[in-house]
Amino acid sequence: MTAPITADPEAVPPEARPAVRELHDQLERVWSDGPGLRGWLMSTDHKSLGKRYVITAFVFFLLGGLEAAVIRAQLARPENGLIGPDLYNQLFTMHGTTMMFLFAVPVMTAMSLYLVPLMIGSRDLAFPRLNAYGYYVYLLGGLFLYTSFFLNVGPDAGWFAYTPLSGPAYGVGKRVDVWAQTITFTEIAGIIAAIELIVTIFKQRAPGMSLNRMPLFVWSALVMAFMILFAMPWVAVDSQFLAMDRLIGTHFFNQAEGGDALLWQHLFWFFGHPEVYIIFIPALGFVSTIIATFTRREIFGYPAMVLSLVATGFLGFGLWVHHMFATNIPQMGESFFTAASAMIAIPTGVQFFCWIATIWGGRPRFATPFLFILGFFAVFIIGGLSGVMIASVPFDLQVHDTFFIVAHLHYVLLGGGVFPLFAAFYYWFPKFTGRRLSERLGRWNFTLFFIGVNLTFFPMHLLGLHGMPRRVYTYLAGTGWGSLNLLATIGAVTIFVSVVIFLVNVARTLANGELAGDDPWGSSSTLEWATSSPPPSYNFAHLPVVEGRYPLWSRPQEPPVVTGLRTDQRELLITTVLDARPDHRHRTPDPTIWPLLAALTTGITFVALVFTPWAIVIGGALAIGPLVAWGWGKPQPGDPVVTEGVE
Amino acid sequence: MSERESVRVAGEPGSIDVSGLPSTTFGHRTITWWGTIGFMAAEGMTLIICAVAYLYVQRNFQVWPPRETPLPSLTAATIQVLLMAVSVPVMMWTSRAARRFDLGGVRVGMLTSTGFALAFCVVRWFELHALHTRWDSNAYGSTAWAVVFAHATLLIAQFFESAALSALLLVGPVEPKHFSDVDDSCLYWYFMTGAWLVLYLLVFISPRV
């Protein structure tokens, strides 16, 4: 009998169809979420949760964008009276916090959580219940922040919340506490996602997918996950120190009692700098994947690409001091820090040159995802070059905390994060939904976005050089900054229109878009395109066996598959770390409501922690029930049970 | 070796049949082991950060601990270290029992570990008093408390995990995977006790050197 990877009866000879249909029904019974709202709430499927994750993150992107729009409207002309300093300070704090903590990192982990199991040929993530818990904690964190904002308790000390401004003496009210707890929510979600990804990538790759054959996106997800694991605890602990200074009178950052305001900055930027690469590295994975598909050529210099990713991840931890050049760091250190910061340009350069070589050697096809990749090149290079400039201490002291930095970071994050992300949306949308986004609207989307980004942010370089500091709610007419600011605001309107076009495109496609088929691009190389669009709940009817780096390009007529996994319960195939040899079968748990309830108790704890330290005790007591119920689980028929003695 | 040989070649060239592979394994072959390592990495980072804060604020003090603050007492903390040293062989024995699927053994082992974890928590209470400072006295007190308290959360978590696993092993139904859970719990135990040894040297011994 032929064992297909997809469970599409059309794809097999007529005589095999009933058997395939029966297999599909059986797997669907075992792996699907279950009916109705109950099934929806209990879901632990990485695809259901991944989609929710992506959509939630995108909603936060829109909210953060709206905040930016109000900021731009206020700054459109000098001495504008649209909003006052109080709301302005809240808005830019919310914008930064939303974009960094609720959008950029979550959307990258969300895309990875959806795509990685499909790309490596597995049926789910390693710990599906934990994944559900992580998503709900993240959602609750975002809801908490926005509820506070709408109750006028939004944080107002900046996304970096420097002490002592955010400390108990100057950060009055509960605003900074809200910020500190939001951080904790999202850090927990991030660390959980990191552990999911590391374990899944190491232990659940399809047989034959050795490390040396892993898709570059999977590599980048792996490097991102390691960076999250080592970077996020810093800001989580840092924000807890801050919360304790405010709540129970500790003195971590209180200079008068031997604490240190700079300790906050060191701990924050030890996280804050890797954070940029946490966003940037998965985007590099998108770029490699999409370039390979749209040039029909394998990525040039695969080992160099992988080493560059690893080197970037490594170096990303050594650069945090360059956010603190103005704080009187030892003069001795300047050239060291500059050299270390400039060095990161080398692995980035290696990747750029390899991509250009790939495009040169391939046959580019100008579909919307590829256009966004070209946009990524143009925009990101500007951000990268200004990044090398501000590695220089003397120059950084001129432009630090000015609009030059605003321009630089948006070129980097929009160029290095959002352009590839839009490319990825267009590229994988057919896989998520089974329908293709309109190319015509996609081109409009891209063109306006490209123009808008440059129009908004390029003038800001000049504004910064001409002395405009960041985070000012207004400026005097005599400063001469008015016309460039107006230009930037017009650019922001352009971006806004472009995003509206994207939303229209999505809405129209969902209503009646062109059906995609399994592999709409015709030249995709990775395993997620080997199954149907959208994928069935069990991902693959039979797990694939991989024989090269680009499994779909070298696929024989009847691709080799894995047989023998049980179909009457949820079972994953666990393979070895290095060469992905089949090692054992793992019974993965069924859907359950407990992660949601556990997340709720976590949420209650963190919110209550804004008001009383006893919340830890109360929350801990509340959490015991859901956690025990989560882990206990009753065996299903067919599960082995141990009585006394040996198995 | 024998399990791996049971990966058979199925009908088509290159296809493999995995029905003969085992469903319960131990150690780094399992994903829960890797998950435990992941959480250990995140928690280890947390402890490192507290230690970094402790070392960093020293720059603001002429003497350490600050004037009028006595050195932390050694009795409780040293008892803790010794207690942990005694517990490790017990957990190694439990780990071996788990790998033999010895239900009686792991029951004894996990009940003992619950007792140990409870004892750690009790001694931790005295250790906090032995610091002779409060979290709100000054930055020395804040950071020393942060280090000791951050590690206390590991102890409390381990106590609940040990208690829950013991209850599960006693009440049942016991599945083979629970033996693997016991094994992972032992791994976490080594991490928890090893981390305390380093932090003990930092908070209780280093001010004396």
Place this chain on the structure above:
Amino acid sequence: MRDWLQSALRPAGPEAASVHALWEFMLWTSVVVFVLVLGALAWGTLRRRPAGADPLAEGGPGERRMTGAVSTAVGATVVVLFVFLVFDFSTGRALTARREAAVRIEVTGHQWWWEVTYYDSIPNRRVTTANEIHIPVGRPVLIRLNSQDVIHSFWAPDLNGKRDLIPGKESSLWIQADSPGVYHGQCAEFCGYQHAKMAFLVVADRPADFARWYASQADTARTPTDSLTARGQEVFLSSPCVMCHAIQGTPAGATMGPDLTHLASRRYIAAGSLPNTRGNLAGWILDAQGIKPGAHMPPNSLTPADLQALLAYLGTLK
């Protein structure tokens, strides 16, 4: 070219000039790199391709050529970065070279104004003012920076880069102006509500002018000479003003707000946000919150006559 109030691209002193030279080098290098990389990308994207070649085929001479090209590009990157580092390093050394300070000024940041104290070895020749720093032209000036509350950052872009003012951690910065003039500066580190309105002036005077200004600032305030200004002084001393402000030579000696001894000699009030005119001063005294919401200056209700007298008195504080 626009007339900018303050700009890093219009250096007025040796420090800003050396940074400007570094900037021009980096800018043109970046332009060249940008054009080369995007040019290579455009060529690679748009070039004609031989028909029928299999893009999936690997190896061959093309591959080797590409390896060579990519390695060359990486090597070039390393070389460019090295040149950049050398230039950067020499600029950094120039900026931190030890010099003999002609004037030493202590600047203390407050939410949201600048306290300026001129150091002199004779204590009663020390001068305290606010938001307006006078320096002699062509002489290196050492600014010592500290903060009373949160972190601020001292930045006059025409003269030099910025430096943070961190409470409890003194830092310092050199500035020097090569020609007389008024240079604007601003707080560059977010410091709360009115971070936007925390500007200051650096006025570079010829040495003789500087000496004259310094002597006048070292004096106590003039005593009122007519009844209106005498009434004004009485209003000042009997109102809440004395809770925060000092006027040397009178009983008012509080240090919460700016020292007003020579208020009338300053060009701006409210930390660079309002020209120092009689009307602005009146509005500022009556309702500072309307002009600078969140500022620590409370609203004052004065009778019209008292206000006139107060303004007249403050106007004499040259």
Place this chain on the structure above:
Amino acid sequence: MSEALLPGQLARAWSADPAIAGPLALAAALYARGTVVLWARAGTAHGLRRRDVLAFAAGWTVLALALLSPLHELSETLFSAHMVQHELLMAVAAPLIVLGRPLVAFLWSMPASWRRRAARAAGSGRPAAAWRALARPSVAWLAYALATWGWHAPRLYDAALASAPIHALQHATFLATALFFWWALLHGARHRYGAAVLYLFATAVHTTALGAILALSARPLYPAYASTAAWGLSPLEDQQLAGLIMWVPACLAYLVAALALMLAWMREGDRRLPRAVAAPASLAALLLVVLLAGCDREPAERSRRELVDGNAERGREIMPAYGCNACHSIPGVRGTDARVGPPLAGIGSRSFIAGVLPNQPDNMIRWIRDPQAVDSLTARPNLGVSARDARDIAGYLYTLR
């Protein structure tokens, strides 16, 4: 504590302390003799590759410069110079020496009977078991970390500066833990490249933390370094410089090593796959040509290439004809319970052949064909195995892991 060294005295501050120069010279002599003997026996560049010898020579030179050049004298005056010296020992000389496989050379520098006895002692019994238990990357990592942090405790550091024997002990600890650390990562943790990368990362993180603490400290921590003025540095600046050296350049050494191991890891995955696709690693090789010199610990590519035409199945079938199974138990070859020679299970992953030759394909074939050429005292008979048969047999033996 000696007088502060002045800039003018620097050029004359070479040292020839016999307590340092003696062991260094002895190590060089032993390595040279071992290489000569081994190459005479096994052929030039066999057993020890040229890159191994180069790595040892480079590491030895760095070590000698660090300990005998004016840097050593200067390190009594400047903390930063002392830091350079320590980093040269720990992050440059130690990995290079380990790459040079000095144990192989030292073994071969001994007379044949000693060699056998040493190999036997190392390969069996309690010492070997204890060593295996101890020589884990985790233990080595911890030892390295404890040495680094412990000696920087101000009181211990000052003690080292005040007394020559304690100073010698400090250097010995640094060098020994560093050699142990790099040995465990580069040779000890076979097939654990991924873990080795993480250990390197963890090392970079904790040395960064220590370097940052030194560089950012508000006051000098080591009172012994008080007379730095002649070098244009205040004691605080000197300490900042020292912290920065530990922070930035030393961490780059760990990064380079981590990348090299990463590449080796990826290649290992392919080597172990039954149907491997050759990776176009040319570019990476080109970029990393410097750091890869000598890092490719198993000649993985070469061994695979050479063994591709070694027909393992045929090798298994012909072994009984030569009578291999009369002395050895060989998995997969019937009727082999013999205990005369060592059992061959797992021979593919052993470090040495016959206790003396590094386990590499060409050595294996040489040993199969002409044992007496390798070890004149061996009891293993020359069976007249043909070249093709030897290749096939080696091919089969390498499947026994």
